[in-house]
């Protein structure tokens with residue numbers, strides 16, 4: 001209807017393009033407020049897949065910062081009826097660690113301390129957006145200290161339905177992937193939100209860590225799922 005009116009107007013006002021209102025500041029602002037980001041959309045798809053395919057398990061997020069992806073993960077899980085799902089937040093809560101090894105070589109868009117948000121700040125952010133803290137477990141600390149057997153023993157974690165790795169660096173992705181190996185099941189959805197970071201260099205960041213992880217675990221099979229924005233996702237399978 002609006003397009004018809006605009007098309008008719010175009011006859012009288014030749015410079016009026018039908019598409020122009022789409023790029024007006026007001027339209028752009030309203031769309032920014034109402035549209036899902038690429039990562040939010042991915043989380044919606046993942047939670048729906050987990051529910052429809054009856055993939056049981058919890059939600060693990062490595063790199064939560066303030067909680068901007070944690071909050072939609074929670075609400076999309078609830079919307080899809082994943083009532084038993086628990087939500088695990090793994091983060092230093094001090095931002096990125098020192099870049100070492102591969103991460104320190106060549107181009108890198110971040111520096112140590114980027115994305116620092118305290119545990120209180122994170123809990124305030126997510127609870128203010130409707131996340132019930134009783135469903136959430138925080139594992140604070142740098143991964144080099146927390147992603148180990150002791151943490152596994154202390155967590156009531158058995159299997160993962162959806163995993164989001166959004167920790168940016170190769171070293172962080174490598175530690176996260178090694179940690180999740182025991183929790184991956186048939187149908188676990190693995191989202192790597194920084195797949196195209198480091199100018200999408202396959203020898204850096206998540207792409208390198210993921211390739212090495214699959215090589216180290218030959219029984220693990222990854223079916224490529226959705227590419228989105230900066231990320232990629234896979235549905236995992238274990239060869240018997």
Ligand SMILES: C[S@@+](CC[C@H](N)C(=O)[O-])C[C@H]1O[C@@H](n2cnc3c(N)ncnc32)[C@H](O)[C@@H]1O
Pocket residue numbers: 062063064065066067068069070090091092093094095096097114115116117141142143144166167168169171172
């Ligand atoms: C890009 S931010 C996460 C953004 C968040 N998922 C969102 O959508 O708003 C990356 C996060 O990973 C965390 N991180 C990266 N490497 C880490 C490591 N080795 N140990 C602990 N936390 C790490 C940082 O503290 C930071 O909060």
